[in-house]
Amino acid sequence: MSASLQKGINALKEVIDAPVASYFSSCVHCGLCAEACLFYVETGDPKYTPIHKLEPLRRVYEQEYTLLGRLAKMVGLSKPVTDDELESWKELVYDSCTMCGRCSMVCPVGNDIVYMVRKLREGMAVSGHAPDGIKGATKRTVEIGGPMGLKWPAVANVIKKAEAATGEAINVDKPGADYLVLLSSMEIVNYPEYLEALVKIFRKAGLTFTLASDAFEATNAGIQIGASDIAKVIVSRIVNSAEKLGVKYVLSPECGHAYMAIRWEGPNLIGRPYKFEVVHVLELLDDLRKKGVLKVKDKFKDPLILHDPCQIVRRGGVLDAPEPLIQSVAENYIPVVDKQKWNWCCGGGGGASAIHTEEAEALRAKAFGIKKRQIEQAGVGTMVTFCANCRIVIEEAFDHYGMNTQLLGLTELLAEHLED
């Protein structure tokens, strides 16, 4: 057995806990999880059945933690997990799983499948079987600061533009501000108007915010690849900076996995609660809306549907904010059938959008079929969402299918229609 495989198996042994043992002991092979998975639903290929994606983890569990499994292993009756197997599982654990968690919603015996995929990735990453695209993103985040290799000057540039557009100075590294605002690289590169929107909204609300030159990146590639040690390093940058600046709140950007990383995984990675609160930008906006701070001057007229990003809504628990916010700014909001915690993933979460092999891209486009039908069935020309990664993935899919649907970010849409 190679040293890296041994490390991978040790990592798997380490992440197996009572829930995992209970889940594997409960599975009756009913296959209902497949019906909740966009990759199975769109391809019809049974290999994409979520519980099947966990087979290496299940076998390690059985061979290491059950009496009969250990006996079978001793007499050589069990099939050991090999490097070849993990390599072939890469597609199932990364390309065709966005950790959207929809499968976990339907399992009749209550198996939290996405909880286990997250754990399996620990073993995949450490044994060297993560896809190159995510490896690269992780390496860039550790060495340079963000998954796309952006450095502070790029952020400074966006700040300068936002200052010019809004006529307002933006704080950097300012101690004692109410909020530390985090960005995701995709926002910096593709959606710089997000920062302008925040300036406008904070001014309205009478709140202050700062950016931190040593902690601007909210996303955490360590979590997507499944390397907790790296994830801890990345999240610590934010924690150290926020606690040094003494802010009350850290504002997670729209980006879904960033929210999951900083809000839910972060404290567990560093082993303690923070000295500040993490707030998702939609939670702040909804709070301001309830207080009557966010008054719109006019509404967006065209009919539109909402795409609920998995990590913010279904997995992150920001369930109640999005709909009232969109209703406050859109005149013709059309709810889709599978909405809120039942929404279907864009197809590119969980690091999948960083995988650029031909097969992964083709699969992603195919999996988007379900979103495409949602748009067509609602008969709308506009979709609104609140995750920078979803936006990139969806725009790529629009291009792929030649759809002329308009995609908008919720925060910017609100900012655009705010009273001056």
Next chain:
Amino acid sequence: MNEMQFLTWVRGPGLDIAVGIFLLGVLWRLIEIYLLGRKQDVAPGRHREGASGLHTVFRRSVPPPGMVKRSPVSYIGGYIFHIGLALIVFFFMPHILFFKSVLGISWPGLPSQFIDLVTVVTMAAMVVVLFDRINKPVKRYLSTFQDWFTWTLTFLPLLTGWLTVQHLLLPYTTMLALHILSVELLLIFLPFTKLFHAFTVFGSRWYIGKINGHRGVPV
């Protein structure tokens, strides 16, 4: 061994062995699973009504929106044979008498003609779900020896019990002995196969409810 001796054995030593393995097996498996424990979640939780372990233990008994349409046989067949099994095991008068002789407690039963009907319906449902397992690509793909084996283990007590009551195929004594033997096999294998979900289903649902409930998501 004649048929009486056979029946005496399955009622005596056979039953003791089976129940012994069953009880020790269940205990061992529960310890093996739940003593693994889990790390405490130190992220400050979000409270939402309906998001808890206990809520999910009950909620998962009801199909999620749209799912019955996607896999009708799993749900309808599944409900029928689970409810059927429970009715037969716990509300057939001879079974209640057996529990009374072992546990000393009894409860009212259901008319035996009704149990007859339930048994036929339950067997039919099990045949249908078996056919679904063969027919549906995902189920066939997931299936291993254990799936066919546990189906057989569950089906045999139903079939032999029904044949016993109907006085069909074999002399009553032999059929009854076979029925008891089939139950003993079921008991012996239950803790070590997927049939153990009968116990872990509650823990699994509770965990998923609790883990997601911490983030304020009712699952």
